[in-house]
Amino acid sequence: MSTAPLAPRTEFPLLAAHPTLTYLDSAATSQKPKAVLDAIAHYYTWSNANPHRGAYALAATATQAYHDARDRAARFLGVSDADTLIFTRGSTESLNLVATAWGRANVQAGDNLVVTRM
Numbered sequence: 001m002s003t004a005p006l007a008p009r010t011e012f013p014l015l016a017a018h019p020t021l022t023y024l025d026s027a028a029t030s031q032k033p034k035a036v037l038d039a040i041a042h043y044y045t046w047s048n049a050n051p052h053r054g055a056y057a058l059a060a061t062a063t064q065a066y067h068d069a070r071d072r073a074a075r076f077l078g079v080s081d082a083d084t085l086i087f088t089r090g091s092t093e094s095l096n097l098v099a100t101a102w103g104r105a106n107v108q109a110g111d112n113l114v115v116t117r118m
Helices: 012-018 034-046 058-078 093-108
Strands: none
Touching: none
C-alpha cells in the first residue's frame, strides 16, 4: 500500500471494480485498501484476541500488535509520543470526544456555537 495521502483507486478493491463509482460517505464507513483488508483477515484468522485483557500468549500477541500499530501511526503522523494518540471507532466518536473535552474546558455559559447540518 502506498503511504501517499491519496492512494490510487487500484489499491481499493471496490473502487477498482467500479471505476465510475464516487464514494462520498467516508465519515460513516471508509473504503479500505487491499493491504488493510489482508491485514485484518490475517489478524482475525491467526491472532484474534483482546489486547490488554489476558495473561495468555494470544492476548500478549494482540497487545503487542496494538502497540505496534500505535507506534506505526505515530511515526506516520510525525507524533513523538505514541501514547498521545487516541484511537476511536470513527469520525462521530472522534468529533464527540473533541467537542466534549474541548467544550468543557473552553465553552462558557452564554457562548454562541455555530453548527451546520449535512
